[in-house]
Each structure stands twice: as C-alpha cells, then as structure tokens.
Amino acid sequence: MAQTIHIEPVTRIEGHAKITIELDDAGKVSDAKFHVVEFRGFEKFCEGRTYPEMPGITMRICGICPISHMIASAKACDAITGVRIPKAAEKLRRLINHAQYVQSHALSFFHLSAPDLLLGMESDPAARNVIGLIQANPDLARKAVRLRQFGQEIIRMLGTKSVHPPWAVPGGVRDGLKEENIEWIRKRLPEEMDTTELAIKLLLDSYGGFSREIEVYGNFPSLFVGLVTPEGGLEFYDGLLRVMDADGKLLEKGLANEKWRDIIAEAVEPWSYLKFPYFKPFGYRIGNGDIPGLYRVGPLARVNICDFAGTPKADRELRNFRRLGKEGKPVWSSFHTHYARLIEILFSLEKIGELIEDPAIMNGHLRSQAGVNNDMGVGIMEAPRGTLFHEYQVDETGVLKKVNLLVATGNNNLAMNKTILQIARSYMDGASITEGLCNRVEHGIRLYDPCLSCSTHAVGQMPMVLQLVDSKGNLVDQKVRG
Amino acid sequence: MIVIIAYGNTLRRDDGAGVFLGGMLRGALKKNGREVNLIEVHQLTPELSIPIAEEGVSSVVFVDTRVAEEGKDNFDLRVTAVSTQGGRSGCGHHLDPASVMAYARVLYGKWPPAWLLTVPGVDFQHGEGFSAFTQQALSRLPHLLASLPREWPDKEGPVS
Amino acid sequence: MPVVTLTINDKLVSAQSDKTVLEAARDAGFEIPTLCHLEGLTPRGGCRLCLVEVEGVPRLLASCVTQVQEGMVVRTETERLHNYRKMMVELLLAERNHVCAVCVMNGHCELQSLAAKLGVDHVRYDYLCPDLPVDASHERNTRDPNRCILCARCIRVCDEVEGAHCLDMMGRGIHCNIITGMNQEWGKARSCTACGKCVQVCPTGALFKKGSSVAEMEKQREFLIWILDGRDKKVWHWSR
Structure with a gap:
C-alpha cells in the first residue's frame, strides 16, 4: 500500500510550503515534494508602471532581501538606459550588498541554524531553539546580535533615510556616505571579523559529530551556477554567469548576463507554484528519476565555482574548504553551505574594509542620466541565498510590458526537493514521524536559506502539521508541531 | 515607556493590518497619557531585543495579523501573553515574539511583560487596503482596550 | 474695497467684500x-472638501467659491462636515489606484497627508x-491617471498661467479623465511647452518628473505665487 506523508506548515499564501514524503508499497521513501504556493501576481502588478519605479516596488515586495531586489532591479533599469553608472555609485551599491550579506548570513547561521548545530538535531525542540542556544553560549549570541546589527547599520546609513525609499535608482544611487559613517565602520570591522572567525572555528570543531549529516544532507552531484568576476573571482554584485558540473568542469566559463536564457529554462509542475529552473542544454527530465539540468545556487555554488575569493582571509578559508570535496571535485554536500556562508561573511567584511578605504567611494557624482535606449533590461546579481534575475521589457516610452523575476529560492527548488528526499530516505524509520525527522527536514531546507516568506512574513509561524496518508487518502498518523 | 512592535507587509493587504493596528494602538495609549515607542518592521529579528531592553521600558506589545479561517476564528482582535522562555523558528527567516523576548531576557537581563495583539486577516493579495473582516476587527480596538485592565499592558490581567 | 463682518465658528471676523469664505x-x-x-489659480469648487x-442656507457650500457677506454665520468644523x-477622501481613494507605498509621491502627497489628517x-x-x-x-514628464483626483489644477495652470491650454478634461462622471493635446499622447501634443508647471501644482503622483523613483518626487507649489506677483514684490530669484 503506497503511502504519502505530508509535513504541512499551515501558513499564509506564499510560503504556504507543504512537504510530502511519498512511500511506495514496500513502505520505502519513493519521492519528496516541497510544495510552494507562491502567487505570480507580483509580476503582473508591475506591468504598466514606468521602469524607474521598479527598484522601489520590488524592494517592498520582499522583507528578507529588499536590498537584493533593489540592486537587481536598478541593474535591469541601468541596462534599459544603457548607461554606465558612476564609479562611486557602483562601489556604494557593492558596499550595501556586502552589508546585506553580513546581516542575512548572520541571521541564517547564528539565529536559525546554530541551535541545530550546537545543541544537536535530535534534542528536545523545547530546548533546541534560540533560547537554548543563547543560554548555552550567551557570549556568542551577543556577538551574533552585534554582527547583524553591523550589517543593518550600514544599510541604514545608505538606504533608509526615510520610510522605504529605494536608494539604488536607475543610473546610480541617491545618496553617498559621510566621513563619520566610514569612521564608524572602520572602528567596528575588527570585532565583526573576530566574531566570524570564532564562528568558523566553532563550526569546524563541531564537524566531527555531523559525519552522517554531511553524507545525507543534500550530498549529490549537481551543476552549480552563479556569478564570477571576469578573472574568475568570487562576485556578488555584477559579473559573468558561470556553470560548473559536479566534477568541476566548466560548462560555461563566463556568459554575458543578457544571454541567461540560453542556459536557463523554467519548467512547471502542477503541485507547486514555484517554477523549476534547470540548465537548458541538459534538459529537464528524461523519463523518471534524476533531472540532468538540476543546478544549485547560493553560497555553496558560489564558493565552488570561483577560482579564488580575492581577499586574504576568505582565500585562506577557501583553500581549507576545497579539501572537503572528494578527489578535487567541487563540494557536493549542502551541509557545507554553513561553512560557505561563513566564508562569505568573512569575504564581505574584508571587501567592506577595502571599499571604505577607497577614496573614490566619496566622489559626489552618484547618478547618470539617460532615457530608454533598450527595450529590454536584464539585471543579475547574487542575493545571499543565490542568483537573482530581473528581466524587464519596456515600450519606447519606458512603460513596462513584461516583467520576469527568477528568484534565488526558485533556482534552488529542484535541489531542495532532492535534499528532502535524501534526508527522508536516510532518516525515515517505519511509518511514523519522529521529531528528529522533522528537525532534519527543516534543517535540510534551511541550508538553502529559502526566501519562502517572499511577501508575507508569517511563514512557519503556524504550527507544522505532519500527516501520514495512505494511498487511498486515509489519515494514518498526524503530528502537530507548534 | 511601552514598546509597540508592529510587523507585516503593507503591500499585501491584510498582512499590513498589524502595522496599521500598531499605529492605532499608539494613538489610543498616547491619549491616555502613556509614553510609546512604535517600531514598524517587516518581520521580527534578534536585534529588536535591544530597544526592548532599554531603560524604562514597562511593557512590550507585538502587533501582527493572524490568518483567520472561517468557522475557526471569531474574527475579533485577540490579546495573548507572550512567554519569555523562547519559541521556535521554522524554516523561514522570522522569529516569533517569544524568541525576541528570550533574547532580551538572556542577553540583557530584561523581561518586561509582553503581549501579542493580533488582527484577523483573510486577503493577502498584492495591494493596499483591508478586507471587510479586517476592517471590522480594527474598529473594535476601543472595545478591546475598554475590556482590558486600566494598567494594561504594564500589568497583567484577564485577557481574551 | 468695503469690509464686511461675518461670524466664523462663533468668532467675529472682518474681511474685504470680494474675499471668499475660505480666504x-x-x-x-x-x-x-x-x-x-x-x-x-481660479477657484473651482470641484473637490468639495472645503x-x-x-x-439659513439648507445645503452645504464650497467655501472657495462662496463670497463673504455681511452678517453671514459660518461653521467650518462640525461633525457633519468632518x-x-x-x-x-475615501471616494477619491476608491475611484483610482492609489497605492501609496510604491508611489513616487509617497510622503509628499497632499491626498495622503489629508487622508491621514482626517x-x-x-x-x-x-x-x-x-x-x-x-x-x-x-520627454520630461509622466502622467499617471491612476493617481489622479481630477482636481484640474494642471488644466488651470496650463491655461491661466502658461497660456498653452494643452491639458483638458474629457468624458463625464466615472469616465472623466485628464487629456493632453485634444486626447493625443502627451509626447505628440504640440501645444505643450514642456514648462512643467502642471507637474509642480499636481497634488498627487498623477504628474511627475520622468525617471522619478518611489517616494522621490517633491513638488514646489509656492513658486506659482512668485510667478504671478514676483515682479510686483521685486523678488527676482525664487527660492522656497
């Protein structure tokens, strides 16, 4: 008798994420599906507006990565005008993006994942939470709050002088930095660097206890996609698209952004509103089973595909990271995303240090002026959770005819499904659902730091319902988590 | 000083009702001569524990929209006490009010009484403006405040 | 000019006889x-907010187009008026698509601040x-009818001050809309001098400088008075 187990967080709208684990007649896990109910309404909402409004509109739609949407949108608008933005504006955009990496990755690692890592996956959920963690290590928690605050403060300095204005605009940015801002950043940097290095040490020290997790948390061959600098270095703001296969071979060394559709296509499945992007040359599905075009984006992919980071401390960690790959291949296990994330915080802190010492950042010319010179604009950037694509089509007056957004979470959709399947296969024990399994599935999803709450904030806030349903749809077992 | 933390997305109809209600609550409390610090955010984050832990904070009210389902909800405003013992976080990026309070308690040694005030929501489409259910509930704020003890939110009392 | 005395909100007020109740x-x-x-601009009495x-008058009067009279007893703040x-304001908001959060005028809009005030x-x-x-x-300005409240300030400034009369109103009731150049695209309207006065007097985000991003547009409405009487007052350089 084939059975289906639903792990269903009863949530709002977007982020109405339900996890189904399907069992075959023999009671073995046969498939896992991560259902996301995301309305595509947002793209429609923008059509008919003028393109310069887009950074402001898109950043309001997502509360988690407003900076990413703002930057991707501003870049797509730059492409419509065809101008090169002033040097100082580019540096400032890079600065705010690095600050975003610091605060976003710090939330993911310290506040969301660390309880599992430092307290154990099987521990009582009553204790295995934020409070358990801060009680176990209040000093670390205090440092983590400060690290996040550091990133947030830089964003505040630049981006949010009034309610929610888009700071990045077509052609550049609205405001620059003040001398006292630079002074503040300079003073705080060493402390944040120490916090990050401490976190790396703690993570690596705990690795010994997670050998099984490393084996089964998204440990599979896949393609890796992301941006790199023209020289092949780690890049978050603006670069060339690179695609690497599971053996480390480059399938695309550095593709121009506007050609992204040559390599990425989107499939649709009836059970999810989130699209399933895949590497076009390899195709979506041949019969049943693996999807050859499955790729991953995000910290793991970025750290895998780059030839080097480009800053001393990040490069040192990167060399250590490379040893985790088998036989010189890229690192496959998504569990190592935690490490990749910390390397990226380190890289961002070092880059922030470089940027504030560059006198060019204080140049007052911050905005180029131009009208519509292209009827299409593509803006691709690396959001903390992965590659983000904005593509706009406009008429000759600049009114948007079509808007297409491919968000980072969408890019990781296939990989998340596969990760859940792998975890379920390894930890499903009989036909009942254990706390441990729930924790593990959640942790597996969290590795990708998905932006499920893309629009409403309440995802996961509701109790999670786990259901065991047989092939006839009868409820066999149910578990509610709150 | 009462800290009001109102959160939600004001571009997703009823999801923004919590933010709106936060403003209404501030107005009502100020009228009664109370000092209020209103913080409007998209979601709860750890560093919100810092303003909570400030000197002179007498209580905290989190204001949010809850997903209301027909037959399972009375479609009224609701106040519940928030524990400072910590909550859980799912796979998203938010914290719950209990986690924020836990940060304040453990990191800064402060645990003023905390409440969660919710307004029911049914429409989470893109756009501004609230559904009839939500509007109706919002208009009940004076009734709710009248039903609470005078010292609320600083002092505990029967809550609905 | 003779002066009349009237009562406004129980207060005795004197005013020149050609003044409106609003003034x-x-x-x-x-x-x-x-x-x-x-x-x-010429008073219009269109928005009915005043x-x-x-x-002694059974109906309500728009104070911007009602001249003062000797012995008039006026109330400007009653529950009924409020x-x-x-x-x-609610009807104005319901009629078009006013999404303040993503509007170029967010934070500087007359309709938004009035709604908040009321x-x-x-x-x-x-x-x-x-x-x-x-x-x-x-080439310079954008017209977004979604944010328009049909106040006709743009039409009046274009006609009365600039003298171009490029802007006008078309249709009746719910189909009423602002048009440019006898209902051509604005960019094709040859009567437009691109002076930008219509943008500066518009109370909402219906007319804005092309390329403005969200919450970036601020308008300079006071300049109108300077255009009209700057010479008399010998103010040669206008500033806020």
Whole structure:
C-alpha cells in the first residue's frame, strides 16, 4: 500500500510550503515534494508602471532581501538606459550588498541554524531553539546580535533615510556616505571579523559529530551556477554567469548576463507554484528519476565555482574548504553551505574594509542620466541565498510590458526537493514521524536559506502539521508541531 | 515607556493590518497619557531585543495579523501573553515574539511583560487596503482596550 | 474695497467684500482642508472638501467659491462636515489606484497627508480598480491617471498661467479623465511647452518628473505665487 506523508506548515499564501514524503508499497521513501504556493501576481502588478519605479516596488515586495531586489532591479533599469553608472555609485551599491550579506548570513547561521548545530538535531525542540542556544553560549549570541546589527547599520546609513525609499535608482544611487559613517565602520570591522572567525572555528570543531549529516544532507552531484568576476573571482554584485558540473568542469566559463536564457529554462509542475529552473542544454527530465539540468545556487555554488575569493582571509578559508570535496571535485554536500556562508561573511567584511578605504567611494557624482535606449533590461546579481534575475521589457516610452523575476529560492527548488528526499530516505524509520525527522527536514531546507516568506512574513509561524496518508487518502498518523 | 512592535507587509493587504493596528494602538495609549515607542518592521529579528531592553521600558506589545479561517476564528482582535522562555523558528527567516523576548531576557537581563495583539486577516493579495473582516476587527480596538485592565499592558490581567 | 463682518465658528471676523469664505476663514486662523484649491489659480469648487455650513442656507457650500457677506454665520468644523470630508477622501481613494507605498509621491502627497489628517483609516467603498494606462511619452514628464483626483489644477495652470491650454478634461462622471493635446499622447501634443508647471501644482503622483523613483518626487507649489506677483514684490530669484 503506497503511502504519502505530508509535513504541512499551515501558513499564509506564499510560503504556504507543504512537504510530502511519498512511500511506495514496500513502505520505502519513493519521492519528496516541497510544495510552494507562491502567487505570480507580483509580476503582473508591475506591468504598466514606468521602469524607474521598479527598484522601489520590488524592494517592498520582499522583507528578507529588499536590498537584493533593489540592486537587481536598478541593474535591469541601468541596462534599459544603457548607461554606465558612476564609479562611486557602483562601489556604494557593492558596499550595501556586502552589508546585506553580513546581516542575512548572520541571521541564517547564528539565529536559525546554530541551535541545530550546537545543541544537536535530535534534542528536545523545547530546548533546541534560540533560547537554548543563547543560554548555552550567551557570549556568542551577543556577538551574533552585534554582527547583524553591523550589517543593518550600514544599510541604514545608505538606504533608509526615510520610510522605504529605494536608494539604488536607475543610473546610480541617491545618496553617498559621510566621513563619520566610514569612521564608524572602520572602528567596528575588527570585532565583526573576530566574531566570524570564532564562528568558523566553532563550526569546524563541531564537524566531527555531523559525519552522517554531511553524507545525507543534500550530498549529490549537481551543476552549480552563479556569478564570477571576469578573472574568475568570487562576485556578488555584477559579473559573468558561470556553470560548473559536479566534477568541476566548466560548462560555461563566463556568459554575458543578457544571454541567461540560453542556459536557463523554467519548467512547471502542477503541485507547486514555484517554477523549476534547470540548465537548458541538459534538459529537464528524461523519463523518471534524476533531472540532468538540476543546478544549485547560493553560497555553496558560489564558493565552488570561483577560482579564488580575492581577499586574504576568505582565500585562506577557501583553500581549507576545497579539501572537503572528494578527489578535487567541487563540494557536493549542502551541509557545507554553513561553512560557505561563513566564508562569505568573512569575504564581505574584508571587501567592506577595502571599499571604505577607497577614496573614490566619496566622489559626489552618484547618478547618470539617460532615457530608454533598450527595450529590454536584464539585471543579475547574487542575493545571499543565490542568483537573482530581473528581466524587464519596456515600450519606447519606458512603460513596462513584461516583467520576469527568477528568484534565488526558485533556482534552488529542484535541489531542495532532492535534499528532502535524501534526508527522508536516510532518516525515515517505519511509518511514523519522529521529531528528529522533522528537525532534519527543516534543517535540510534551511541550508538553502529559502526566501519562502517572499511577501508575507508569517511563514512557519503556524504550527507544522505532519500527516501520514495512505494511498487511498486515509489519515494514518498526524503530528502537530507548534 | 511601552514598546509597540508592529510587523507585516503593507503591500499585501491584510498582512499590513498589524502595522496599521500598531499605529492605532499608539494613538489610543498616547491619549491616555502613556509614553510609546512604535517600531514598524517587516518581520521580527534578534536585534529588536535591544530597544526592548532599554531603560524604562514597562511593557512590550507585538502587533501582527493572524490568518483567520472561517468557522475557526471569531474574527475579533485577540490579546495573548507572550512567554519569555523562547519559541521556535521554522524554516523561514522570522522569529516569533517569544524568541525576541528570550533574547532580551538572556542577553540583557530584561523581561518586561509582553503581549501579542493580533488582527484577523483573510486577503493577502498584492495591494493596499483591508478586507471587510479586517476592517471590522480594527474598529473594535476601543472595545478591546475598554475590556482590558486600566494598567494594561504594564500589568497583567484577564485577557481574551 | 468695503469690509464686511461675518461670524466664523462663533468668532467675529472682518474681511474685504470680494474675499471668499475660505480666504476669510484662513486669514482668521481656521483650517479648512482643500485639494483642488491652489492660491494663484481660479477657484473651482470641484473637490468639495472645503464645504462649510452657512446659517439659513439648507445645503452645504464650497467655501472657495462662496463670497463673504455681511452678517453671514459660518461653521467650518462640525461633525457633519468632518464625516462628509472623510467620505470624499475615501471616494477619491476608491475611484483610482492609489497605492501609496510604491508611489513616487509617497510622503509628499497632499491626498495622503489629508487622508491621514482626517483619520481615514479605511475605505468603506469597493475599490473600482480601473485599468488606466500610464502616459510616459513626454520627454520630461509622466502622467499617471491612476493617481489622479481630477482636481484640474494642471488644466488651470496650463491655461491661466502658461497660456498653452494643452491639458483638458474629457468624458463625464466615472469616465472623466485628464487629456493632453485634444486626447493625443502627451509626447505628440504640440501645444505643450514642456514648462512643467502642471507637474509642480499636481497634488498627487498623477504628474511627475520622468525617471522619478518611489517616494522621490517633491513638488514646489509656492513658486506659482512668485510667478504671478514676483515682479510686483521685486523678488527676482525664487527660492522656497
């Protein structure tokens, strides 16, 4: 008798994420599906507006990565005008993006994942939470709050002088930095660097206890996609698209952004509103089973595909990271995303240090002026959770005819499904659902730091319902988590 | 000083009702001569524990929209006490009010009484403006405040 | 000019006999909300926000187009007036697509601040959500009918001050709309001098400088008075 187990967080709208684990007649896990109910309404909402409004509109739609949407949108608008933005504006955009990496990755690692890592996956959920963690290590928690605050403060300095204005605009940015801002950043940097290095040490020290997790948390061959600098270095703001296969071979060394559709296509499945992007040359599905075009984006992919980071401390960690790959291949296990994330915080802190010492950042010319010179604009950037694509089509007056957004979470959709399947296969024990399994599935999803709450904030806030349903749809077992 | 933390997305109809209600609550409390610090955010984050832990904070009210389902909800405003013992976080990026309070308690040694005030929501489409259910509930704020003890939110009392 | 005496909100007020009730009330320190009214333009009485009660007159009068009279007894702040004003703003909000959060005028909009002032916390009417295209064909300015409240300030400044009369109004009732150059695309309207006065007097985000991003547009409405009487007052350089 084939059975289906639903792990269903009863949530709002977007982020109405339900996890189904399907069992075959023999009671073995046969498939896992991560259902996301995301309305595509947002793209429609923008059509008919003028393109310069887009950074402001898109950043309001997502509360988690407003900076990413703002930057991707501003870049797509730059492409419509065809101008090169002033040097100082580019540096400032890079600065705010690095600050975003610091605060976003710090939330993911310290506040969301660390309880599992430092307290154990099987521990009582009553204790295995934020409070358990801060009680176990209040000093670390205090440092983590400060690290996040550091990133947030830089964003505040630049981006949010009034309610929610888009700071990045077509052609550049609205405001620059003040001398006292630079002074503040300079003073705080060493402390944040120490916090990050401490976190790396703690993570690596705990690795010994997670050998099984490393084996089964998204440990599979896949393609890796992301941006790199023209020289092949780690890049978050603006670069060339690179695609690497599971053996480390480059399938695309550095593709121009506007050609992204040559390599990425989107499939649709009836059970999810989130699209399933895949590497076009390899195709979506041949019969049943693996999807050859499955790729991953995000910290793991970025750290895998780059030839080097480009800053001393990040490069040192990167060399250590490379040893985790088998036989010189890229690192496959998504569990190592935690490490990749910390390397990226380190890289961002070092880059922030470089940027504030560059006198060019204080140049007052911050905005180029131009009208519509292209009827299409593509803006691709690396959001903390992965590659983000904005593509706009406009008429000759600049009114948007079509808007297409491919968000980072969408890019990781296939990989998340596969990760859940792998975890379920390894930890499903009989036909009942254990706390441990729930924790593990959640942790597996969290590795990708998905932006499920893309629009409403309440995802996961509701109790999670786990259901065991047989092939006839009868409820066999149910578990509610709150 | 009462800290009001109102959160939600004001571009997703009823999801923004919590933010709106936060403003209404501030107005009502100020009228009664109370000092209020209103913080409007998209979601709860750890560093919100810092303003909570400030000197002179007498209580905290989190204001949010809850997903209301027909037959399972009375479609009224609701106040519940928030524990400072910590909550859980799912796979998203938010914290719950209990986690924020836990940060304040453990990191800064402060645990003023905390409440969660919710307004029911049914429409989470893109756009501004609230559904009839939500509007109706919002208009009940004076009734709710009248039903609470005078010292609320600083002092505990029967809550609905 | 003879002077008349009238009572506004129980206060005796004197005013020149050619003044409107709105002017007399504002001179006496009473606030009356307005949207279509702008000093320097012909009064229109279109938005109905400046309605006042006048003793002995059964209906409400728009104070911007009502001349003062000897012995007039006027009330500008009553519950009835407040309710009507609130209703008017709600109807304006329901009629078009005013999404403040992503509007170029967010934070600087007259309609938005008036709604806040009047305590419009929700709209009791169904949103009509009309499908109105944005006209971005002009080289310098954009017209977004979704944010328009049909106050006709743009039409009046274009006609009365610039003398171009490129802007006008077309249709009746719910189909009423602002047009440019006899209902051509703005960019094709040859009567437009691209002076930009219409943009500066528009109370909302319906007319804005091309390329403005969200919450970036701020308008300079006071300049109109300077255009009109700067020479008399010998003010040669206008500044805020």
